[in-house]
Amino acid sequence: MDFSPPAEAAPRGLIGRLDALVVGALGIAALGLASLNVLLRTFAPRHAIEWGDEVQVYLVVWAVCLSFAAVTAADRHVRADLFVGMMPGPVQRVFGLLGDGLGLVMAGTLCWLAVLVTYEAWDFGDVSTTTLRFPLWIYTASLPVGMGLMTFTYLLRVLARLGLGVRRA
Amino acid sequence: MSMILSLFGGLLILGVPIWLVMGTTAFVAFLGEGQALLPMAQKMVDELNSTTLLAVPYFVAAAVFMERGNVAKALIDAAEGWVGGIPGGLGLVCVASCTIFAAMCGSSVATAMAMGTVLVPAMLRAGYERHFAAGIVAASGTLGILIPPSLAFVVYGVLADEAITRLFLGGVIPGLLQAGAIAAWVVYYAKRHGYAREQKVEPAERRRRTLFALPALSVPVIVLGGLYGGVVTLTECAALSAVVALGLSVFVYKGIRPAEILPVMAEAVRNAAAIMIIIALALIFGHWVTEAGIATRVVQWATGLGLTWWQFLIGINLLLLFLGMFLEVFSVLLLTMPVLLPLLQPLKIDPVHFGVVVVMNMELALLTPPVGLNLFVLAGILRCPLSEVVRGVWPFIIIMGLLLVLVTYVPAIATFLPNLVYGAP
Numbered sequence: 379m380d381f382s383p384p385a386e387a388a389p390r391g392l393i394g395r396l397d398a399l400v401v402g403a404l405g406i407a408a409l410g411l412a413s414l415n416v417l418l419r420t421f422a423p424r425h426a427i428e429w430g431d432e433v434q435v436y437l438v439v440w441a442v443c444l445s446f447a448a449v450t451a452a453d454r455h456v457r458a459d460l461f462v463g464m465m466p467g468p469v470q471r472v473f474g475l476l477g478d479g480l481g482l483v484m485a486g487t488l489c490w491l492a493v494l495v496t497y498e499a500w501d502f503g504d505v506s507t508t509t510l511r512f513p514l515w516i517y518t519a520s521l522p523v524g525m526g527l528m529t530f531t532y533l534l535r536v537l538a539r540l541g542l543g544v545r546r547a
Numbered sequence: 548m549s550m551i552l553s554l555f556g557g558l559l560i561l562g563v564p565i566w567l568v569m570g571t572t573a574f575v576a577f578l579g580e581g582q583a584l585l586p587m588a589q590k591m592v593d594e595l596n597s598t599t600l601l602a603v604p605y606f607v608a609a610a611v612f613m614e615r616g617n618v619a620k621a622l623i624d625a626a627e628g629w630v631g632g633i634p635g636g637l638g639l640v641c642v643a644s645c646t647i648f649a650a651m652c653g654s655s656v657a658t659a660m661a662m663g664t665v666l667v668p669a670m671l672r673a674g675y676e677r678h679f680a681a682g683i684v685a686a687s688g689t690l691g692i693l694i695p696p697s698l699a700f701v702v703y704g705v706l707a708d709e710a711i712t713r714l715f716l717g718g719v720i721p722g723l724l725q726a727g728a729i730a731a732w733v734v735y736y737a738k739r740h741g742y743a744r745e746q747k748v749e750p751a752e753r754r755r756r757t758l759f760a761l762p763a764l765s766v767p768v769i770v771l772g773g774l775y776g777g778v779v780t781l782t783e784c785a786a787l788s789a790v791v792a793l794g795l796s797v798f799v800y801k802g803i804r805p806a807e808i809l810p811v812m813a814e815a816v817r818n819a820a821a822i823m824i825i826i827a828l829a830l831i832f833g834h835w836v837t838e839a840g841i842a843t844r845v846v847q848w849a850t851g852l853g854l855t856w857w858q859f860l861i862g863i864n865l866l867l868l869f870l871g872m873f874l875e876v877f878s879v880l881l882l883t884m885p886v887l888l889p890l891l892q893p894l895k896i897d898p899v900h901f902g903v904v905v906v907m908n909m910e911l912a913l914l915t916p917p918v919g920l921n922l923f924v925l926a927g928i929l930r931c932p933l934s935e936v937v938r939g940v941w942p943f944i945i946i947m948g949l950l951l952v953l954v955t956y957v958p959a960i961a962t963f964l965p966n967l968v969y970g971a972p
Binding site: 397398399401402403404405406408409410412413415416420431434435438439441442443445446448449452454455456457458459460461462463473476477480481484487488491492494495517518521 | 558559560561562563564565566567570571574584585587588589591592595596597598601604605608773778779782783786787789790793808809810811812813814815816817819820821822823824825873874875877878917918
């Protein structure tokens with residue numbers, strides 16, 4: 379796992395800052411909810427939030443899925459690159475294109491499948507089993523959105539590798 | 548089957564991201580068996596909908612907050628007051644600080660980075676050889692995943708469906724033994740090479756430093772005390788670690804400004820996202836491994852060999868040591884556990900014992916070239932060639948290897964504490 383400074387990893391520009399704001403806010407909200415629930419359960423058990431864990435999952439999964447694109451853009455996906463690292467530059471570029479192309483196809487396919495899953499959840503009116511009765515399509519939508527953003531990032535990377543005039547993602 | 552495994556190995560060698568390796572393999576396998584792909588996406592959504600998995604981003608957040616928040620500096624100052632006057636004092640400060648930091652955050656890389664940034668320059672100024680300084684920090688940093696809380700135990704527990712609280716306890720005695728063994732080597736090496744002793748810290752100054760570090764020192768007590776006292780669940784324990792770490796970093800040690808909270812949190816989520824996407828696809832991959840009967844066949848093959856538990860563990864240690872040389876910790880865990888875990892029951896191996904053995908192997912994976920993350924961290928801090936750091940970690944690899952052998956063949960070292968607290972399974 380990489381713990382390089384935020385400035386190196388974060389996407390730059392307005393979109394990057396907005397992304398950091400949204401993802402950071404979702405993460406902080408989840409932590410806040412977890413802490414509040416512990417306090418309530420310890421000191422005012424009658425007021426404990428029954429759906430606290432459930433909402434934390436939604437907040438964190440949305441934050442995580444929204445981060446997929448940033449992780450891809452910063453080339454921070456975990457990989458075994460020892461063998462590739464020993465290859466000459468042009469071979470490395472071919473392998474890089476192969477990886478990005480595969481990522482484009484896979485993220486795009488997962489995005490499409492996740493759209494279908496989300497549509498099903500919406501169509502069947504699936505709700506959570508707690509008293510919150512939360513519409514589950516709002517949760518499942520995190521995956522198509524995350525995968526969609528990642529697909530777009532992979533597309534930019536592939537285009538950049540092919541030298542089609544798009545700045546490297 | 549062989550085509551699928553070749554695809555898996557081929558993509559891995561070509562440097563394709565691990566999540567893509569697992570996803571593509573599972574996709575091709577599902578398609579090859581004429582199964583619909585929609586359940587794969589459904590399973591991914593379902594697997595992520597887990598409160599236990601929340602512990603991963605929360606512990607990562609705690610590690611990032613502590614690393615950025617000057618918490619390490621306070622711990623180091625306090626440890627210097629306690630053990631600085633002994634030969635190899637700064638090295639011992641490093642071991643003690645890493646042990647305490649490991650009890651607050653679950654990541655070895657974060658521990659090595661937080662401690663290395665402050666301690667390596669201090670050790671160099673005190674006349675320590677570069678390779679020795681690098682070796683101490685790299686080896687002590689690995690305690691991050693052995694001493695609870697530990698991200699590696701969380702991931703193993705999710706995969707093995709084993710109580711993570713038991714696993715955490717299983718890591719305590721091996722972790723303390725490792726800290727002791729590293730410390731003993733540091734003292735021996737410092738004496739042998741005539742390292743000058745640090746100036747003793749005056750009692751008043753020692754008290755002041757300890758008081759300043761007290762809020763940080765209270766984190767493991769509060770968080771792990773809450774967990775084992777039954778006050779909080781594992782996920783809440785992870786969340787509290789992060790919240791307390793953030794509070795200390797912003798208000799006490801002032802390493803993070805309020806305006807930086809959201810970007811640093813976003814950075815923590817991104818670190819976690821790189822792991823979570825692998826976990827989600829690894830669970831799908833594991834599902835395929837089970838459905839396709841691979842796990843059953845491996846079990847039949849291994850039991851057909853008539854292996855005893857200790858022979859099996861020799862093989863596992865060698866396999867994990869080899870994989871750990873080329874792959875990162877979570878990749879090794881997520882790639883191998885779906886196949887290896889079904890073997891535990893037929894061979895009557897305690898999953899907690901096995902978990903500790905696996906995590907100790909993963910500690911070695913952080914130190915063994917060519918792909919050892921702690922080596923890269925230290926080479927980055929020292930701005931030196933990797934070979935110099937490797938030279939420094941070899942003695943510690945041997946020490947940790949010997950300890951691994953001990954824990955492998957004396958299971959009680961790992962299982963005593965969990966069995967004492969929760970009873971034998």
